[in-house]
Amino acid sequence: MKQKKTHGQFGEILYRFTRNRLAVFGVIVIGILIVMALLADYIAPYGFDEQNLAAAKTPPCAQYIFGTDNFGRDIFSRIIYGAQISLQVGVIAVAIGLVVGGTAGIFAAFYGGRADTVIMRFMDVLMAIPGMLLAISIAASLGPGLRNMMIAIGIASSPGFARVVRASFLTVKGNEYVEAARSIGASDAHIIFRHILPNAVAPVIVHATLGVASAILSCATLSFLGMGIQPPQAEWGAMLSAARSYLRTQPYMAIFPGLFIMITVFSFNVIGDGIRDAIDPRLKD
Amino acid sequence: MRKYIIKRLIMLIPVLLGVTFIVFLLMYFAPGDPVQMLLGDSATQAEIDALTHELGRDKSFWGQFFSYVGGLLRLDFGTSYFTKTSVLKEILTRFPNTVILAVFGCLLSVLIGISTGVIAAVKQYSIFDNIATAIALIGVSMPSFWLGLLLVMLFALNLKILPASGSYGPAYFVMPIICLGVNGAANIMRTTRSTMLETIRQDYIRTARGKGQTEWNVIMHHALKNALISIVTVIGVLFGNLLGVTTVLCETVFAIPGIGKFLIDSIGKRDQPCVMGCVLFMAILFSLVNLGVDILYSYIDPRIKSQYENASKVKKAAVKESST
Numbered sequence: 286m287k288q289k290k291t292h293g294q295f296g297e298i299l300y301r302f303t304r305n306r307l308a309v310f311g312v313i314v315i316g317i318l319i320v321m322a323l324l325a326d327y328i329a330p331y332g333f334d335e336q337n338l339a340a341a342k343t344p345p346c347a348q349y350i351f352g353t354d355n356f357g358r359d360i361f362s363r364i365i366y367g368a369q370i371s372l373q374v375g376v377i378a379v380a381i382g383l384v385v386g387g388t389a390g391i392f393a394a395f396y397g398g399r400a401d402t403v404i405m406r407f408m409d410v411l412m413a414i415p416g417m418l419l420a421i422s423i424a425a426s427l428g429p430g431l432r433n434m435m436i437a438i439g440i441a442s443s444p445g446f447a448r449v450v451r452a453s454f455l456t457v458k459g460n461e462y463v464e465a466a467r468s469i470g471a472s473d474a475h476i477i478f479r480h481i482l483p484n485a486v487a488p489v490i491v492h493a494t495l496g497v498a499s500a501i502l503s504c505a506t507l508s509f510l511g512m513g514i515q516p517p518q519a520e521w522g523a524m525l526s527a528a529r530s531y532l533r534t535q536p537y538m539a540i541f542p543g544l545f546i547m548i549t550v551f552s553f554n555v556i557g558d559g560i561r562d563a564i565d566p567r568l569k570d
Numbered sequence: 571m572r573k574y575i576i577k578r579l580i581m582l583i584p585v586l587l588g589v590t591f592i593v594f595l596l597m598y599f600a601p602g603d604p605v606q607m608l609l610g611d612s613a614t615q616a617e618i619d620a621l622t623h624e625l626g627r628d629k630s631f632w633g634q635f636f637s638y639v640g641g642l643l644r645l646d647f648g649t650s651y652f653t654k655t656s657v658l659k660e661i662l663t664r665f666p667n668t669v670i671l672a673v674f675g676c677l678l679s680v681l682i683g684i685s686t687g688v689i690a691a692v693k694q695y696s697i698f699d700n701i702a703t704a705i706a707l708i709g710v711s712m713p714s715f716w717l718g719l720l721l722v723m724l725f726a727l728n729l730k731i732l733p734a735s736g737s738y739g740p741a742y743f744v745m746p747i748i749c750l751g752v753n754g755a756a757n758i759m760r761t762t763r764s765t766m767l768e769t770i771r772q773d774y775i776r777t778a779r780g781k782g783q784t785e786w787n788v789i790m791h792h793a794l795k796n797a798l799i800s801i802v803t804v805i806g807v808l809f810g811n812l813l814g815v816t817t818v819l820c821e822t823v824f825a826i827p828g829i830g831k832f833l834i835d836s837i838g839k840r841d842q843p844c845v846m847g848c849v850l851f852m853a854i855l856f857s858l859v860n861l862g863v864d865i866l867y868s869y870i871d872p873r874i875k876s877q878y879e880n881a882s883k884v885k886k887a888a889v890k891e892s893s894t
Contacts, residue, residue: 418849546716
């Protein structure tokens with residue numbers, strides 16, 4: 286057998302990841318979407334709320350490649366601006382969930398005993414409400430809007446993060462090098478951040494990547510239900526909601542936003558699966 | 571076993587009390603005053619005060635919370651601000667629609683999901699496997715409400731064979747059930763395939779083949795039975811979610827009067843007793859389904875059953891062992 290060059294742990298994982306064609310495809314798609322979102326002002330042919338009533342309900346053509354909606358707004362441009370919102374919500378909501386849930390999970394695992402019981406019982410209560418229902422309830426309480434939606438989705442995802450972080454912390458915590466660090470008098474913070482965290486991070490990264498996918502889906506769902514982004518802001522779920530009245534006459538209005546939600550969620554899912562398989566090839570079928 | 575079930579049911583009480591508190595807290599601080607909405611802009615301050623008092627909204631947070639919990643103990647979920655009817659009654663009249671959607675959606679998911687998952691695993695890397703896996707991956711990434719809209723466009727507007735929305739007969743439930751079924755099937759298929767692949771490689775499968783069992787027997791009785799625990803977990807989560815929240819979207823898209831649509835309508839009207847009632851009702855269902863799945867485990871896997879039954883014995887033995 287040919288000897289493979291070793292590149293350290295990270296290099297090895299990266300190598301395995303790049304061998305997964307589907308995952309690489311996902312990275313490319315997300316890369317394009319990020320560029321699209323960042324350069325929206327330069328790429329989008331029209332503004333997201335630029336109305337041209339004379340050209341309302343134009344089917345896809347050379348001038349408007351995805352057609353226009355009932356206000357004569359260019360759907361392609363609105364999808365580009367929608368990418369900004371979806372990606373933003375995906376990343377920030379996961380960050381909120383990670384900070385809230387992760388901190389709780391770390392505390393529960395590291396201090397154990399009563400802290401563990403109290404935190405995890407609280408998480409059990411949150412887990413008794415299905416995630417999306419919790420997000421809907423929090424969004425109903427906070428009111429619509431981008432910021433509130435990110436908080437709602439983030440908080441709703443935090444019990445999941447708490448569980449994953451706690452479980453992976455507990456596995457690492459029992460290792461001898463943690464005991465060694467403790468015996469030379471290292472502080473709690475030092476042990477948590479320098480010894481446990483780097484070794485416990487792998488399952489958390491996987492969960493977070495898949496979390497971005499479900500956060501984007503939740504964002505579209507809440508907006509579709511009218512509890513997220515409000516018009517005239519361009520958001521894919523809200524665009525689908527608006528398209529419902531024109532299914533018979535302007536079906537393209539409902540097709541493109543949905544297609545973009547699906548591609549984005551799909552890409553994050555395959556990236557998450559790819560990272561999982563690369564980190565632990567045993568899990569791969 | 572009965573002891574275990576009773577214990578789990580008792581453990582459910584503090585959890586549901588916690589859920590009630592969280593939901594109550596969220597609704598208490600929800601923006602917008604329902605009293606103002608009920609009376610309109612022309613209401614005088616005296617009218618507003620009178621209605622606020624009538625609805626019990628002038629009490630302190632804890633006063634309102636405890637009177638709500640007190641009501642729950644008497645199975646009183648409160649009264650709708652708008653229709654003045656009992657919230658529980660409103661929920662129960664809509665409940666059958668949600669149950670039909672959840673049960674049939676789940677059945678369809680299980681039928682498609684398990685059969686394609688098993689075939690895909692048995693014929694790994696075949697054309698069927700590749701296509702089924704790809705479709706499943708797309709299925710889990712597809713927003714269910716978008717799928718619903720696509721189905722409406724295809725079956726109701728183009729082919730004109732199914733009604734687009736409403737609930738006036740069995741035909742109105744076909745599309746919503748397909749919509750829920752496709753999404754669920756994708757999930758179940760993925761789990762079935764990966765656990766079956768794991769199981770097929772076990773030694774006891776080789777033993778079964780070695781002693782001359784037919785391939786059908788090996789797959790159905792030896793492999794699938796052992797893979798069932800993970801599959802049932804996914805089905806349980808799916809069914810709990812179906813009852814708890816997935817149907818919300820489906821009911822909204824297809825305008826089916828179920829609990830989910832009632833919840834969204836109530837949020838729009840700021841009818842807080844109804845919102846709270848719906849969320850609580852769904853959370854209770856969700857918890858009961860989870861409990862049901864845990865109990866089901868013991869029937870699928872006798873090892874788990876003996877674990878439940880011997881839990882106290884095992885614990886005592888473990889304590890003894892660790893102390894020596």
